[in-house]
Amino acid sequence: MADKPRMTLVAICLLCFFLRLGDSKLWDRDEPRNARCAAEMLERGDWVVPTFNDELRTHKPILTYWLMMISYRLFGESEFAARFWSAVMASGTVLLTYRFARQFFDIKTANWAAIILASNLMFNIAAHAATPDASLIFFSMAAITAFAVGFDTPSPHTRWMYFLLSYVSMGMAVLSKGPVGIVLPLTVCSAASWWLLTPNSETQHTNRSLTWLTSRLRLHHLFRTYRALQLPWGLLVVGVVALPWYSLVGIQTDGVWLKEFFFEHNVGRAMRPMEGHSGPTLFYYPLAILVGFFPWSVFALPVVLWTYTQCREKPPAGMIWLLAWTTVYVVTFSIASTKLPSYVAPIYPVLAILCGNLLTNWETAAVPRRAWTWRAAGCLTLVGAGMVVTLPVTIHHWMPGDEWLGSIGLIPLVGGAMAFRSFQNYRCEQGFRRIAYTSVGLILSLFAIVAPRVSQHQHIDRLLADIPNDGQHRLVSFGVHEPSWVFYADAPIPFVPLDDTKNARIRMSSTTHVITSKSVFSQHRDKLPPDMRVMTQVPYFLKNDTLILLTRLPSEAIVSNPPSPSH
Numbered sequence: 001m002a003d004k005p006r007m008t009l010v011a012i013c014l015l016c017f018f019l020r021l022g023d024s025k026l027w028d029r030d031e032p033r034n035a036r037c038a039a040e041m042l043e044r045g046d047w048v049v050p051t052f053n054d055e056l057r058t059h060k061p062i063l064t065y066w067l068m069m070i071s072y073r074l075f076g077e078s079e080f081a082a083r084f085w086s087a088v089m090a091s092g093t094v095l096l097t098y099r100f101a102r103q104f105f106d107i108k109t110a111n112w113a114a115i116i117l118a119s120n121l122m123f124n125i126a127a128h129a130a131t132p133d134a135s136l137i138f139f140s141m142a143a144i145t146a147f148a149v150g151f152d153t154p155s156p157h158t159r160w161m162y163f164l165l166s167y168v169s170m171g172m173a174v175l176s177k178g179p180v181g182i183v184l185p186l187t188v189c190s191a192a193s194w195w196l197l198t199p200n201s202e203t204q205h206t207n208r209s210l211t212w213l214t215s216r217l218r219l220h221h222l223f224r225t226y227r228a229l230q231l232p233w234g235l236l237v238v239g240v241v242a243l244p245w246y247s248l249v250g251i252q253t254d255g256v257w258l259k260e261f262f263f264e265h266n267v268g269r270a271m272r273p274m275e276g277h278s279g280p281t282l283f284y285y286p287l288a289i290l291v292g293f294f295p296w297s298v299f300a301l302p303v304v305l306w307t308y309t310q311c312r313e314k315p316p317a318g319m320i321w322l323l324a325w326t327t328v329y330v331v332t333f334s335i336a337s338t339k340l341p342s343y344v345a346p347i348y349p350v351l352a353i354l355c356g357n358l359l360t361n362w363e364t365a366a367v368p369r370r371a372w373t374w375r376a377a378g379c380l381t382l383v384g385a386g387m388v389v390t391l392p393v394t395i396h397h398w399m400p401g402d403e404w405l406g407s408i409g410l411i412p413l414v415g416g417a418m419a420f421r422s423f424q425n426y427r428c429e430q431g432f433r434r435i436a437y438t439s440v441g442l443i444l445s446l447f448a449i450v451a452p453r454v455s456q457h458q459h460i461d462r463l464l465a466d467i468p469n470d471g472q473h474r475l476v477s478f479g480v481h482e483p484s485w486v487f488y489a490d491a492p493i494p495f496v497p498l499d500d501t502k503n504a505r506i507r508m509s510s511t512t513h514v515i516t517s518k519s520v521f522s523q524h525r526d527k528l529p530p531d532m533r534v535m536t537q538v539p540y541f542l543k544n545d546t547l548i549l550l551t552r553l554p555s556e557a558i559v560s561n562p563p564s565p566s567h
Contacts, residue, residue, distance in 0.1 A: 006098070009114045012440065013094055016118050017087035017127045020448040022080025024128075024455035025484065031130040032487035033057070035082035038068035039487070048248045049257070052483070054492040056253060058260035062245050063175040064132040077490075079130075086134035090127030093138045094118050097349040100145045103152065104318025105357055112356030112432075113349070119439035121446075122292030122341060123348045128447055132176045133342050139173035140346040142166075143185040148321050151193060151228070160230075167234040171241025178266055182238055184328055184346070186229075191324040194225045196317060269338035279339045285330050288341040293348065294383070295412055295439050298376040299355055302369070306358045322350045363429050370423060373431060377420035380435065384413030398542055399457050405450050411442045459538035460488050463549050466536045467513055474512050478528070479520035480547075498524055518546040 026032040037052040050057040050065050064085075071081035094114050101110035117123055126133040143166045150162025166189070173181025250258045268274060290297045310319050326347050333343040362369050387409025395403050415438025422431035460482075467473050467489075477485065481495045498520070514528070517540055521528070529552050536549040 009094060009098060009111075009118070010091070012115060012118050013087075013091040016124060016440065016443050016447075017090050019444060020452055021083050021087055021128065022078055023448075023452040024079065025458045025460075026079055026082065026130060026487055027455075028482045028484045030483075031082070032483040034060070034064055034132075035068060035079075035130045036483065036487040038065040038072065038082070039077055039490070041065055042069045042072055048245065049252050050249075053486050053495075056257060056260075058257050059265055060132050061175050061178055061261070062249070063135055063172065064130075067135070068130065082130035083128060086129055086131065087127050089134040089138040090118075090123065093123075093134070093141050093349060096138070096141045096145050097352055100141075100148065100321075100349070101318075101353045101356060103149055104316070104321065105353070106360065108360040108363070109353065109357045112359050113353040114356075115436055116296050116355050116439075117349055117352035119436065119443050120293050120296050120348065120352070121443070122289075122345055124443050124447060125292075126342065126345055128451075131342075133345055135176040136173055136181060137346050137348070139169045139176055139181065140185050141349050143169035143173060144188050144321070144325060147185075147189045148192070151189075151196070152317065163230050163234065164237065167237035168241055170234075171238040174238060174242040175245065178261065180266075184332060187328045187332075188321075188325045190225065190229060191328060192321045193228045194222075195320050195324065197221065197224055197228060270336045272337050274338045277338050277340050281334050284339050285334055285341075285344050289344065289351070292341055292345075293351055295380055295435065295442060296352075296355055298379040298383075298435075299358060299372075302372045302376070303351075303354050303358050306361065307354055318353075322354060325350045359432050363432065365428075369428075370426070373423040373428060374420060377416050377423055377431065377435070380412050380416030380438070381420065382416075384409045384411065384416055388413060399454065402453060402457075405453060408442070408445050408450060411445060412438055414438075415441070457539065458484070458541045459547070460485055460541075462538050463515065463536055463547055464489055466549060476512065476514055478514050478516040479524060480515075480517045485515060498527075512551075514550040516548060516550065517543075518548055521548060521550070 026035055033052050037050050037057050040051050040054070041047065041049070047066065047069070048062075050060075050062060067085040068082055071084045075081040075084065094117050097117050098110045098114040101113040123137075126137060146162045146166035146169060150159040150166065153159045153162060166185075170182045170185055173185065175181070246258065290300060293300070307319070307323070310316070311323060315323070329344050329347045333339065336343075362373070388406060389409075391406030391409055392403040395405055399405075415434055419431040419434040419438070422428075422434055464475075464485075467475060475489055475491070476494045476496060478496045479498045481493070486493050493515070513535070514532075518537065525532075528550070532550050532552045534548050535551050537546050540547045
């Protein structure tokens, strides 16, 4: 692994992240919201105020929309353009992971870490999604990596340059997703610096005693940590990068965007579960990581034990950075009320480095860890067998005719069995390589074969095809609403909720069409004009219902300023 050229990593990124990147339709709900928001801004020539469906969008800051607008200029408005920068950012994160691991560990660990990161499930979801996750991961990784390398550099001038790069990256992360882009990376840097700076009063063997902690809690040591962070000018750099846009959007929206973003989507998400995203404090993220880090999560338990043994006595600097990194993110989001698996995605480079370091140690160990390698390969084989059995049944329920997609489980089934055979013969490196090939093959199959095929069951394009594209026909949705409809209609779609008494009876002209579901239409037909008729109907994606497009005979009145659905 160590003698492979770095271009191998670039090739893996191109395969895993870019292959058929635009062949799947945008997945509801976040992707089409972000993609359409950028399109609306580009149509208006507005690079400051984000809107979706002609309404102010306060969910995320501006960087994602700026990147998409650039892509639309280069490639046209498409799924590929909307996702392009996520794939680029993911590739950059893989290279940064290689850089960090090589700086603090060794080249074998760096190679393994980069391959592991590029071929796990959750990181690839971020790389293939038109969301801010990939850019947040990249800039958070860049901020912490630059600070760690600078902290490890003896030259003051070089250290200052790395710290400058770190704070610029934090500013970009703030433009990607808000305060989390500076608070968490800065906390990681503070915790690691506090740990690594040796107090003057500490002796060589006090790490396991109370003296180790008390010496680091003294005011002098805390002040040394503060000085090491270069915080005043660092915050100034972050402000120079991020504050101009935040100031402009606040001015142009009379403070509405700032109020909703900071208080509702940051403080609100921390204090209470939003949109049904909640979970147990202790177990949510460990379980989410086990699923998201698959197939490399088959090494989860030995990675935890290996990390513990490395940190038990006097941990190396690299381990201290990784431990601080993981602890800050997992503890912070475990305490927060709103929980999503993607919230801890910035620690996936850390997990990849820890796993890569374990594999490197096992490759060079005098006595191979047969029991652990057998268990890992066995878990991979069992998961593959479970996929082969359960996926066709699930697919038959939601997408009849595509049961063959369940055969993707053969990849981990066969790959795990082949790795098991290698481990039986004491060929650890060969076994790890086979798991790597299995991981890359599984990711390619999921995102280049399964996802595009599943996407063909999204039929919104068939529904919209019957609406004349003459600029005179308008579209509203009644009772149900999906953001993807707005993106593929390439126009705002006003939403009329069922409990809207002001528009309890929709009246429209002959050039107005309504999207709703068959169940809503049958239960609330009295709220619609009596001469309403069905033009087209298609299956409602992943729901036991049917979408219908309605129209009627000419009428004078139309819907007047109907409210939009909650985002």
